[in-house]
Amino acid sequence: MKDAQALDLKPGQSTELLKELHILTREGRINQDSRRKLKQVTHLYQFIEKLLVELPESPSGPTLADHGAGKSYLGFLLYDLYFRPRGTGHIYGIETRAELVERSRALAQRLGFERMSFLHLSAADAAGSSELPERIDVVTALHACDTATDDAIAFGLRKQARCMVLVPCCQAEVAACLRQTKALALARTPLSELWRHPLHTREMGSQLTNVLRCLYLEAMGYQVTVTELVGWEHSMKNELILARATAQRKRSAAERLRALLAEFGLQALEAERFPGLPQSAV
Secondary structure: HHHHHHOOOOOOOOOHHHHHHOOOOOOOOOOOHHHHHHHHHHHHHHHHHHHHHHHOOOOOEEEEEEEEEOOOOOHHHHHHHHHHHHHHOEEEEEEEEEHHHHHHHHHHHHOOOEEHHHHHOHHHHOOOOOOOOOOOOOOEEEEEEEOHHHHHHHHHHHOOOEEEEEEEEOOOOOHHHHHHHHHHHEEEEEHHHHHHOOHHHHHHHHHHHHHHHHHHHHOEEEEEEEEOOOOOOOOOOOEEEEEEOOOOOOHHHHHHHHHHHHHHHOHHHHHOOOOOEEEEOO
């Protein structure tokens, strides 16, 4: 069990769960890929734990929806370390691949994790699903690809989430829009040199996507912090967006978002991606 001990597990953490998730072998050993995965998820847990502790007390405990759950590493770890010891709260894992949903359901039943539900839904469909409560306290999306992160944000807004924890991945939509308008942009502004080359288009699109998301969250009444999840040597998809609900929407953030859309020729995205923006000041 030397490898398991070297992982510096938290008190009470289940090594049986780590074996079921194939992070540890039956002998308690771990390979380098699993070590990186566990490091990412454990580090993200530390951010989420702080948010959960800040939530108002409630008899039923906190609710958390994990979008793009995959094999539900994050959900199971959260349940094992936070929800299980407290005996309250519920985690909803939302995933589009039916085989992963069934596998997670079976594992939760085997481990006695009764307050976990796994739903075969997209993030977009989950917002209107009767299988979820009207309000969700915390929304997470770890490496949700492309517009799935936007769908998770829309879900969080509809569910009046107190907190959102997002690690975006593979943003392609804005880059595609930049490519479509590249010829016009090159003639209009020297800023378009930032995305003249295909590699720069992809990276610029990714960066701009997350900037727009942060402004949207601020415009919709969230305080936003952006930081790194782990060291870049562990993952290239490393941007962590933390959003806490406040009582105040920021009209200035909405105005800056619209200005950026106009500057980059992306006005068509507003209706689909940012439908809740406050109206422009007359």
